Amino acid sequence: MISNFYFKIPRRLRVFIIFILIILAAYLITRIFFVEPKTVPNDFLRARQEASLIAKDIVNLSNESAGNINEIYEFDREGNYKEALNLLANELERNRQAREKAIELSAQLEKMARAVSEISPISASQSAIQAISSETTLISRLITYNDYLFQLLEVLRSKFLGKTKNSSELISELISKINEEVQAINELDRKFNEVMKEFDREF
Structure with missing residues (x-):
């Protein structure tokens, strides 16, 4: 059912959603594994x-x-x-x-x-x-x-x-x-x- 719903979404919108999900995933991975160092001279x-x-x-x-x-x-x-x-x-x-x-x-x-x-x-x-x-x-x-x-x-x-x-x-x-x-x-x-x-x- 979910797959049917997915394929009903216009192709351009599907690409956009996938793109956003990739960006969010990359952001989360960066936040989890590459935390900005905390430094004070x-x-x-x-x-x-x-x-x-x-x-x-x-x-x-x-x-x-x-x-x-x-x-x-x-x-x-x-x-x-x-x-x-x-x-x-x-x-x-x-x-x-x-x-x-x-x-x-x-x-x-x-x-x-x-x-x-x-x-x-x-x-x-x-x-x-x-x-x-x-x-x-x-x-x-x-x-x-x-x-x-x-x-x-x-x-x-x-x-x-x-x-x-x-x-x-x-x-x-x-x-x-x-x-x-x-x-x-x-x-x-x-x-x-x-x-x-x-x-x-x-x-």
């Missing part, structure tokens, strides 16, 4: 570990800085310029540390990028590229964050020293932009860690 793993730690430091620095900036703003509103200037000095040092961390992170991301071509399977290398892209964007946002922070510190310092007046609107705007960059930095680092978890599931 040690250079990538070491750089990834370092990048993760550095990014964590950057996130912590930016979060602490954002908290202190809000506190400085409150001191400014209260007219407590002495405490505000003390916090400003701390933030200038934190700003320097963040810039150094950005340089360190970029060096580790470069090592990761160089090793991507040696990663297999392809899906894992694609996850690696996505993670590197996320942290590269984080560095870009950190640079923007540092620029806004430096502008804010200069405006506040000038105000506290009596060199400028009527700067409240600019201060509020810069603080808002800084907080936006901090949120972006946190989100990008979270994305990096999520993609790396997907990467790990490949092995």
